[in-house]
Amino acid sequence: MSGSRVIALGHYQPARVLTNDELAAMVDTSDEWIRSRVGIHTRRVAAPDESVDAMAAEAAAKALAASGLDAAGIDLVLVATCTAVDRSPNTAARVAARLGLASPAVMDVNVVCSGFTHALASADHAIRAGAATNALVVGVEKFTDVVDWTDRSTCVLVGDGAGAAVVSAAEEPGIGPVVWGSVPDMGHAVRIEGTPSRFAQEGQSVYRWATTQLPPIARSVCERAGVAPEELAAVVLHQANLRIIEPVARRIGAVNAVIATDVTESGNTSAASIPLALSKLVERGAIPSGAPVLLFGFGGNLSYAGQVIRCP
16 A cells, blocks of 8 residues: 555534633633634533543544444554543553454554644554554543633633544555654643643743744645645644634635634644544535645644645
């Protein structure tokens, strides 16, 4: 095989919807304040007993069912998350057990908000190298576990959920070359630290970095894939903040693309945000099968990773 492609997607969100008005009753904020600064209207909150691996398995099961593959055919599971509480068995192994997979390689990937695009690239590389044939790639977060609900600068941002993709070997590659990297000396701008772990960020530093430094990198992803920005059918950026998504998408030059804005209803779900938003777009029929889609994750570490894929 000369490459790999995404053949199916799936997503899962908790039932509990938390509105801006409900948050306004908890901290000093308002619906208008939140919408004007980050564009978020609602977010989902997992139940106390709704674990990271349980949400991941729900999304993965949907993707696996849509792929038409038997569970025995999955030989690699990669789970991108930064909010899993349990260390061993890792989240990927727990997902494999929940789905009844036979004997896959199981690895967790912690690159925070760009975790899914890092994991997708890793699955593509493993398949190209002949180390796997069918991979399950999941992005999942229970971010509400690590937020300080008294801090209005962060608690208004986050949500919980999962998105998954089945990636299979293909004669015609459907996943383009990855462009990835980081700015290690700025890694402190997004943190999940301490005991208990708490999320904190330097919002203005992240905003300036994302809106000024990332558009040319995203354009280089298109160049490496041999796809002009105006040929893109969709752009799915990390769903951090509408005030970041809109200017970055505009500067990429994807004038004919659907721009994913799932952040408005799901909040920032970190590693889950890209597969969650992509799965919803595909489910709604917003992207034609085979059309080129730019995926571009960015955030914690400060890291980034992106690739152009062909829509399943």
